[in-house]
Amino acid sequence: MSSLRELQAGVRAALLADDERGVAPDVVDDGLSASARLAVYRHHVFTSLTEALEATYPVVCRLVDRRFFGWVADQYVRVRPPAGPCLFEYGADFPEFVAAFPACAHLPWLADVARLEWAMNAALHAPDAPALEPEALRALDPPALARLTLRLDPSVTLLASRWPVDAIWRANQAGANLTVTVDLDAGGASLEVRRVDDGVVLRALPPATFALRAALAAGRTLEDAVEQALDTDPAFDLAGEIRALLDERLLVDPGH
The missing domain is CATH 3.90.930 (Outer Surface Protein A; domain 3)
Structure with missing residues (x-):
């Protein structure tokens, strides 16, 4: 059984880097494989965080359309996951991420x-x-x-x-x-x-x-x-x- 620190690192890698090797052995198989369970959780996390970013940046989302915004948000979440539990505090450095994101370079x-x-x-x-x-x-x-x-x-x-x-x-x-x-x-x-x-x-x-x-x-x-x-x-x-x-x-x- 992995330690708590190892479990946390494994879950982080599974969610943000799609690397399930560190946590899959500790996920209980109860009619749903470890990979499937992690996929459900990953989808929930990314959906929730993307919706939080949309709520904070509605005009940015409208300017680039929801599909493009969702892709940018996905990339942002992978490298800037929340540091705390309050979603209204999430995304403070999203503008800097957008400024450096190559696909947004044509929208200075x-x-x-x-x-x-x-x-x-x-x-x-x-x-x-x-x-x-x-x-x-x-x-x-x-x-x-x-x-x-x-x-x-x-x-x-x-x-x-x-x-x-x-x-x-x-x-x-x-x-x-x-x-x-x-x-x-x-x-x-x-x-x-x-x-x-x-x-x-x-x-x-x-x-x-x-x-x-x-x-x-x-x-x-x-x-x-x-x-x-x-x-x-x-x-x-x-x-x-x-x-x-x-x-x-x-x-x-x-x-x-």
Whole structure:
């Protein structure tokens, strides 16, 4: 009888690499051969994981059709099986897999569409965090404020793409005007994804606003983030942006 570690390794090889030699001797033959039993289990695992990926990446699936998506998902599952039990957490690196997958090379924008869909999934399941109140900033003198590292709400993702991925995503939603085509040469997008109440909000940001928020998201001080914004647009309205961050409750109380 194999040890637990050997059984786990054998099942993994049987499911992901179609190599049943390490586990077949330990599978009870009860009217169904070991190979047939493993095939049933393998089918269930791959079907469940493919359906989970489809649920997270519906626009990617629609853009390439379900058959092609199923093939890409099959290859992904074999090299990136789940690391945990929560299926909504599965597929975080699927966009990177798509970007490197040779059969998707003729669709250079597809990986960024996948990144947008993952950002939406992450926003939906992000933990709640109390927003920073304006009084907390008013109590600081200018030098202390400049050195401050402000955290954005956990649901926020800032996504820059050289493709109009927001237009691609919107064109593939239920009820979209099917006569409208997306101009892939229309330019890129600087996007913010976040959860508001129980829904996910996607919007395009002005370049300087995106630069400041991206710098804050990367852990830069407010002073550094402002420099990034001013480098992008010397006429950047800092006071207006700080008000917007507070009004939109995008900043997290550092005490939590």
